[in-house]
Amino acid sequence: MNTTTDSAPETLRGTMVDTVKEGGYARTSAVEVAMRAVARHEFVPEATLTDAYADIAVITKRAADGSALSCASVPTVVAMMLDQLDVRPGHNILEIGAGTGYNAALLALLAGASGRVTTVDIDPEVTAGARRGLDATGNQHIQVITRDGALGAPENGPYDRIIVTVGAWDLPAAWREQLAPGGRLVVPLRWRGQTRSVAFVRDGDRLSSDRTDLCGFVPMIGQEGExxxxxxxxxxxxxxxxxxxxxxxxxxxxxxxxxxxxxxxxxxxxxxxxxxxxxxxxxxxxxxxxxxxxxxxxxxxxxxxxxxxxxxxxxxxxxxxxxxxxxxxxxxxxxxxxxxxxxxxxxxxxxxxxxxxxxxxxxDRGHQPRIDAYPAGASVTGSPAGVVIDKQDARLVLSL
Missing domain, CATH: 3.30.310 (TATA-Binding Protein)
Incomplete structure (x- = not known):
């Protein structure tokens, strides 16, 4: 489809990134440059150019009841999470939730020629679509794996950065175990009826948050904790x-x-x-x-x-x-x-x-609670006093 009568893709892409920056995201020049360089419309070929570069999610697969199963996320949210992830050249990156492949292409550009990107999704239709989009845009070097994202991809780890682009109710052990010491995990985590993109840093068996942002995502298959x-x-x-x-x-x-x-x-x-x-x-x-x-x-x-x-x-x-x-x-x-x-x-x-x-x-409207995540059942006696939230694979401690 991808047709419009009044604007070229480059112009629309520039306007999209300007909108993202006006919203306070793409804070680093690296994220801004990547978003201006990667052609989002190549990853959503069924969308019009206008929709491909609007600040909206583009749904690429729906369930029988019409609910979204996969999509290209809202560009503002993409930029927000990339800001949180803080990718540097040479990083080894794991993405959970392949989507259209657009986010993986951005990650590859941020990691540079010496970096590596692996993206995983449970749905073979989704991974096939991501593979097509990545191949069409010169990203054959990005590995796409069809697998339950809760398992990660241990064969390519450990990872400097892990980013989850599906809504997660839990934090599977594999994500923590495959994250390098000091590495960052960015995940749209759901608890108590809300979803926040949480940026965690690994310190031994503990993941400690340093930023949270409101967001919404297609839920991960197999996590039924709500x-x-x-x-x-x-x-x-x-x-x-x-x-x-x-x-x-x-x-x-x-x-x-x-x-x-x-x-x-x-x-x-x-x-x-x-x-x-x-x-x-x-x-x-x-x-x-x-x-x-x-x-x-x-x-x-x-x-x-x-x-x-x-x-x-x-x-x-x-x-x-x-x-x-x-x-x-x-x-x-x-x-x-x-x-x-x-x-x-x-x-x-x-x-x-x-x-x-x-x-x-x-x-103090800018204050955010601290979130520490431990393996399920772990002792939290050394953590600040707060609310303990037990999930199947993780124990969260939230403290003001």
Whole structure:
């Protein structure tokens, strides 16, 4: 397809990178140069040139229900993760999730002639497409392997850098074991209902974060650690929670019908201000943090009015819960005040706890919790006090 009537690929690619940089990404000249050099449209031949160079994900494979199985990620997110990865010439790099091959081509350019790139994907259709795109763009030297990404590629390790380009709920042992000491792992990791691109550095058996950024990715096959369940009789409001939390949606059934308590924080946001940092901080301070989502009817009836309809943080405790909300202020700058709504016997306490974290976030909006990842079951006595999150292959410790 790849046709347009008004712009050449080079012009569109330049505009794409300008947009990425305006968003605060492609911070290093190396990432910027790579993104200006690699022809993204060659990796998404079914897309128009306009779509190939727009700041959008290009879906390349869908499931029978229409959900995305593989895509070329949003260019801004690609740049963000490359910033986090910090590739240097000569690095040996492993990519989990081959996608279209575009990201591997960028990695190869960053690693230079003395570097090496291996990309792995479980889907043979995806790896075949990546191989075609890489061959068509002169990247025959990049190795493409069809394999479960959780296994990595030990035959080419150890790796200076590992980047995961599918949404991961867990951190398989192979990724840690195949990462060189001091190496960096960048992974879109999901916990407590949110996904963050986390940059980890390996120190022995511990992976320690030094940056996290909000993102969203097609989920990795075979990692089923998140559960969901409705908490009202009509199935209009649901919680998304992790298997280790012991949350019982049935115990919360009817909680929203009980009188609510609303607590306001005094913290305000403008129309374009992000407040996702509240959620991130909650995961490091409250073991009951999860995600609440409400259908249109629930919002319009006032049954549940979360700050963002489909993805808002909540905290639970047995038969009670509280979730983040907001109210519009009579303000020329169209600002809103953040608060919390609580239901159940402990609803007010939970709402106050949530608002306390809103206030803490408001004092330092750029602060990020530290995330340490250990092998499953490892002792964490030497880590800072924080929330422990147990996954199948990893134990996370989050601390403020």
């Amino acid at each position: 559960h969901t369940g409705a908490i009202d009789a009509d199935g209009l409001v649901s919680l998304y929670y992790d298997v280790d939390q012991g949350i019982d949606p049935a115990a919360l059934r009817g909680a929203l019908d009980q009188p609510k308590t609303t607590v306001w924080s005094g913290a305000t946001v403008g129309p374009t201000d992000s407040f996702d940092g509240v959620w991130l901080n909650l995961t490091a301070t409250d073991a009951g943090t999860c995600r609440i989502a409400a259908e249109d009817e629930a919002v319009s009836s006032g049954l549940c009015t979360p700050a963002i309809q489909w993805r808002t943080p909540a905290i639970t405790d047995g038969t009670s819960l509280a979730y983040l909300t907001y109210r519009r202020l009579d303000d020329p700058e169209r600002r809103s005040e953040l608060g919390a709504i609580g239901h159940g016997l402990a609803g007010q306490d939970l709402a106050e706890r949530l608002c306390a974290q809103v206030t803490a976030w408001d004092r």
